[in-house]
Amino acid sequence: MVTSSSTNPTSEAAAAASGSAPPHSDADEAIAKAKAKLEEAKATAKSAFATMGERFGEIREYASYYASTKTDAIKNKITWIVVYAVLGIVGGVVGLAVLATAGVMLVRSIGAALNKAFDSVWLGDFVTSIALLVLLAVGAIVGMKILSGTFKKKLVAKYEQRHKEQRERFGADVQQRSREAQR
Numbered sequence: 001m002v003t004s005s006s007t008n009p010t011s012e013a014a015a016a017a018s019g020s021a022p023p024h025s026d027a028d029e030a031i032a033k034a035k036a037k038l039e040e041a042k043a044t045a046k047s048a049f050a051t052m053g054e055r056f057g058e059i060r061e062y063a064s065y066y067a068s069t070k071t072d073a074i075k076n077k078i079t080w081i082v083v084y085a086v087l088g089i090v091g092g093v094v095g096l097a098v099l100a101t102a103g104v105m106l107v108r109s110i111g112a113a114l115n116k117a118f119d120s121v122w123l124g125d126f127v128t129s130i131a132l133l134v135l136l137a138v139g140a141i142v143g144m145k146i147l148s149g150t151f152k153k154k155l156v157a158k159y160e161q162r163h164k165e166q167r168e169r170f171g172a173d174v175q176q177r178s179r180e181a182q183r
Contacts, residue, residue, distance in 0.1 A: 107132060 107128055114124025163173035172180075 111125035111128040114127055115121060116124070118124055118127075163175065166173040167176075
């Protein structure tokens with residue numbers, strides 16, 4: 001910004017043309033102020049970039065910290081899943097061993113009791129084995145019939161529901177369309 005000066009603009013132009021300028025003109029002062037502001041801006045920019053560099057380093061460290069905590073949390077979760085899986089497997093093996101032992105002891109006791117009742121060394125064990133096999137076979141057959149009936153009921157209900165939805169959406173279901181196509 002140029003302020004009013006006490007010198008004549010014409011004389012300043014003449015002095016500039018002759019190569020000699022007045023010692024302290026307003027233009028020189030404005031240029032000096034602009035240079036000072038430019039240097040100040042450069043210093044501020046350098047300071048800001050230095051601060052940004054420090055901030056980027058800090059942000060990078062925080063991001064690395066965050067990623068590390070997430071990775072450690074996943075590792076910890078996997079570790080506990082493995083621990084519980086191993087405990088479950090060991091518990092299952094122990095449970096099966098206990099059940100098997102109890103079953104053997106029960107069957108042996110029933111066989112021994114029947115041996116005394118029949119006054120025989122082998123007949124009680126034989127009757128116990130046959131009775132156990134018959135019970136297992138009857139249980140398997142009944143269980144399969146119950147399961148197959150349940151599965152069949154669920155399938156029938158599923159497809160009846162789909163037929164109902166087809167009739168609501170399209171005015172006919174797949175069976176009706178099939179019968180119409182055969183005529």
